Amino acid sequence: MNLPLNRHLAAAQPSATYQVIDRVAALRASGRKIISLCAGEPDFDTPAHIREAAIEAIQAGHTRYTQVAGMRALREAIADKFRRENGLNVHWQDTLVTSGGKQVIFNALAATLNEGDEVIIPAPYWVSYPEIVQLCGAKPVIVACDGSSDFKLTAVALEAAITERTRWLLINSPANPSGAVYSRDELKALADVLLRHPQVLILSDDIYEHLLFDDIRFNTLAQVEPRLQARTLTMNGVSKAYAMTGWRIGYACGPHWLIEAMEKLQGQQTSGACSIAQHAALAALTGPQSFIQQSRQVFQRRRDLAMRLLNETPGLHCATPQGAFYLFVSCAALLGKITPAGSHLHTDADVASALLEEAGVAVVHGSAFGCGPYLRIAYALDDATLEQACLAIQTFCHQLFHQRQD
Template sequence: MSTDIQRLNQRLVSAQPSATYRIIDRVAERRAQGAKIISLCAGEPDFDTPGHVREAAIHAIEHGHTRYTQVAGVRSLREAVAAKFRRENGLDVSWQDTLVCNGGKQVIYNALAATLNEGDQVIVPAPYWVSYPEMVQLCGGQARIVTCDAGTGFKLTPTALAAAITPQTRWLILNSPSNPTGAVYSEPELRALAAVLLNHPHVLILADDIYEHLIFDDQVFYTLAQVEPRLASRTLTMNGVSKAYAMTGWRIGFATGPRWLLEAMEKLQGQQTSGASSVSQQAALAALEGPKDFIRQSRAAFQGRRDLMVELLNDTPGLECVSPAGAFYAFASCAGLIGRTSPAGRTLHTDEDVAHALLDEADVAVVHGSAFGLGPYIRIAYALDDGSLRQACKAIRAFCTAVR
């Protein structure tokens, strides 16, 4: 076949595949070969979707909610989304100020694709979710990575933000609680960032709040447009049901923001995927309007798992882990292993080497921190039962103890 026929979009060629899914694919290969792998790499709760949500989906199927919906989502769900933003985030919005998408990832992609032109820059604090920079470049923009190390709690500072903004800056992406570090921005920290942003009216803000309800130690969650209402006219606040209600496979994300932006995103979605699954929308409606016991129970379970993981990881030679304030990830430094040799004789030059060695030699799957923009770290998702987490940490400790 002619190589010219196989020519691809150059932005796609330049993009990197998701490091998380590459590890997941390797786990599948190892399991197909008979290996018993404990996977700590997937970013999804291990709990079942709440019963009343599942029942709502069954009811939707049985009562004919199986057809196309409006591109922006059915009105009942958009009203529930608006009520959620008013009730939980203090945002004065109506249902017309909302948009429902096929997962939170599509919210972000639609926003970037609808607004970025060649030469536009997007400030992405690192560590970052692996898809942010790739989405930016796929949409024709340039990711301006700002490293936020352990010295700042893996959080963007006002000084670093001010230094990163240029006349070409189009967006700032702010994720709290953070994937991969679990870092949470406090109200004073958000106010300090807002003070910088108020001086730069050309910058849009994307607040990725998808882990909002997974916040520990009785902390209160704040989002940027709530803390500084003067930024609401240029802030897209996105969320979804995937993490809070264990609904990753249902693919429902949503957002609120300025109507000109939502209308552009809706226009794009109308030519791309159309509306989200009608059945999933009914399930999401039940989640948002139903009881919240599941959120409290899952938060308590994840906080207990966090405490267990941090204790066990810090008791492991070569690893060091600060306690995350939210989400369900431990971002552990593996600097003590770099330059050394694994039990099977592999030289551990990088955190990616560490991650691959743990999978091949300890049967534990983690994701290397450099994929999130900061090494040498490993991201460990503690979205498994306590027994599996203890078994995984035992295997990690045995591996690290044998490193020479």
């Protein structure tokens, strides 16, 4: 017998990314060879000095509970990072350490949202944004930002979306899934709108901060407009920059009243993050930073490789992303086609499914991120395998255009 669930949970959708990952696992278990371009994590090993710090923490007995908000040494390092790299006036008590970056977002929204509140989310968006808003009982207000605006929210669109019930704006730069990066001028234009609406809080998701290409400079909203710092939660983490996705350490800085509320919630939820992972994160933030530049160079090379091959593929097109490690590829010209196996491609989800089943390549459909018909392709794997995957996609698309479409 199935008993009723919480109504907000019952209405929520599972992560499309993890659904694809589960399908990949099932196909591999059946003996199929699948190349996955769907996981949003670096393929590198965590740098050695970070791993060694974790081992030393275990051997030193640092295996017990920490404070709910995180070890003071780590919080001080986080505050120093925000001051040094982002120009934010941050005290260690204005920071919070969480079990992954997703918990920052969930804690912030759960601590502040009530029935009827609205959260502005530019689309394409990370798949969890609207679901978290909905789980908190509020309404996600999706603002379409297509290729004509380089997948970025404009000041005009922001102004039009704000109502008296708007509680938050979520902004992600560099962005998942598009790789779009907001310039200083673009952020300033958004800030000018937000200054006219003091009821709106801002969550700046900077998790891909260090994955910027072509000598692009990173800017975050509270840095561009310091008058907004009093209502901006700036979040980050060690997962993408230091190849530490499984270590599950996110962090944020923001107004003290909000950090206190998030800490209160976390105290009844997970308590402090893993003590060993916190020591590793401390080593990441305070130790050698050469890994960041090295990985950035590798990702830019991979971006250029994948983008060249996919833009040479009939029916596909992608603009040049400035950050993260994703290509957001238009597949509009494939819709209406029939695959060699007889599948009708009506949507980008159909295209993604056919690529998996017939070409052995896993991608995530763009409509899962609120913007179709696109495919999100993560190029976080070695060059040879990445090239093999892109060539398999090429072959699949060539077949669509060189067979009879009855």
